[in-house]
Amino acid sequence: MTEKLRVALIGTAFMGRAHSHAWRSAHRFFPLPLEPELAVLVGSDTGRTRERADVLGWAESTTDWRAAVARDDIDVVDICVPGYLHEEIALAALAAGKHVLCEKPLANDVPSAERMTDAARDAAARGIRSMCGFSYRRTPALALAKQLIDRGDLGAIRHVRAQYLQDWLADATVPMSWRLDASLAGSGALGDIGAHSIDTAQWLTGERITAVSATLRTFVDRRPQAAVGGELGGVADADAPMAPVTVDDAAAFTAGFSAGALGVFEATRFATGRRNANRIEINGELGSIAFDFERLNELEYFDAREPRETQGFHRVQVTDAVHHYTEHWWPVGHGLGYDHLFTNQVADFVTAIADGTQPTPSFDEALDVQRVLAAVSESAANSSTSTPVNRGT
Numbered sequence: 001m002t003e004k005l006r007v008a009l010i011g012t013a014f015m016g017r018a019h020s021h022a023w024r025s026a027h028r029f030f031p032l033p034l035e036p037e038l039a040v041l042v043g044s045d046t047g048r049t050r051e052r053a054d055v056l057g058w059a060e061s062t063t064d065w066r067a068a069v070a071r072d073d074i075d076v077v078d079i080c081v082p083g084y085l086h087e088e089i090a091l092a093a094l095a096a097g098k099h100v101l102c103e104k105p106l107a108n109d110v111p112s113a114e115r116m117t118d119a120a121r122d123a124a125a126r127g128i129r130s131m132c133g134f135s136y137r138r139t140p141a142l143a144l145a146k147q148l149i150d151r152g153d154l155g156a157i158r159h160v161r162a163q164y165l166q167d168w169l170a171d172a173t174v175p176m177s178w179r180l181d182a183s184l185a186g187s188g189a190l191g192d193i194g195a196h197s198i199d200t201a202q203w204l205t206g207e208r209i210t211a212v213s214a215t216l217r218t219f220v221d222r223r224p225q226a227a228v229g230g231e232l233g234g235v236a237d238a239d240a241p242m243a244p245v246t247v248d249d250a251a252a253f254t255a256g257f258s259a260g261a262l263g264v265f266e267a268t269r270f271a272t273g274r275r276n277a278n279r280i281e282i283n284g285e286l287g288s289i290a291f292d293f294e295r296l297n298e299l300e301y302f303d304a305r306e307p308r309e310t311q312g313f314h315r316v317q318v319t320d321a322v323h324h325y326t327e328h329w330w331p332v333g334h335g336l337g338y339d340h341l342f343t344n345q346v347a348d349f350v351t352a353i354a355d356g357t358q359p360t361p362s363f364d365e366a367l368d369v370q371r372v373l374a375a376v377s378e379s380a381a382n383s384s385t386s387t388p389v390n391r392g393t
Ligand code: SOE
Pocket: 014, 166, 192, 193, 232, 276
């Protein structure tokens, strides 16, 4: 019988649901050396957490994360709560000898991410594994892009063009949520979705971002308090009191990479009509790749070494058994969706735990992303970096 890996998951909202599904499915599709067991779901309200636990397949539920993390029969702690809670839970879990999967971004600021990374390094020396949930790394099309870049098919990388476009805040009547409160989320579009672009760009190119020049914008600085707390969206009463939005709605920045590539990044939740357009294009001296999560089963590839008269971007359908991850899913090109990324992520995490290897992205890699987020905020706050033009006269 396969040995069990007993999981405590903290968080019952969007990510809690996505991760629950992944923990339940991974061993049914991947030949995992350890079988995840959905032991305990942790939430903030007793009745609602029990309800969610029943729906999502957790054996037990509790509102006491400290007790769950301290249990001798728990092997893994999965953190799916707002960023301000990551550090305390991760440090407690690592100290208790639990493997930790932590949602992105790793923390709300660099010092907190540094403390988490130090703890993860110490724990690694005791065989305890930790990983940050930059789930888009588990998209088969991006795994293929990584393979092409790693084997030199794009040559030296010149440009990285990354946009992460959503529109769920474009309507000014969409109510406040923790994602719009800097003390809970750290930052807005920048940390929530820009962090994915930064991680994807650094991972794909194998280069680190070494300098940024940024602008942040908040378009709607007050929103009504939620009556019905939708996590992304929701509904407010007509006479609901207003609360201040303390994060960015959109971020734009240029970036220099360690081996000389030039990056242009944009993250917004105000791009009307773009629901989850997580896009990246990379141009190298020998070719390019382009990806858009709204067409997640496809990768565009341009090979500059082909005869000029037949050159052009071609669309690779990344749904075949020869592609990483898809070999474990549906036959002959049926394709994957958003939920599969989380299942692929759990499969990689469990495999690393069983093999005694460092899963990626490590907390160290997530700390690199955190530093870029902080540099973007700092650059945007320092107005001397933008040169005034066309003001009056
Ligand atoms: C909300 O913008 C969000 O759920 C992010 O928090 C996730 O990381 C991303 O995958 C989808 O959008």
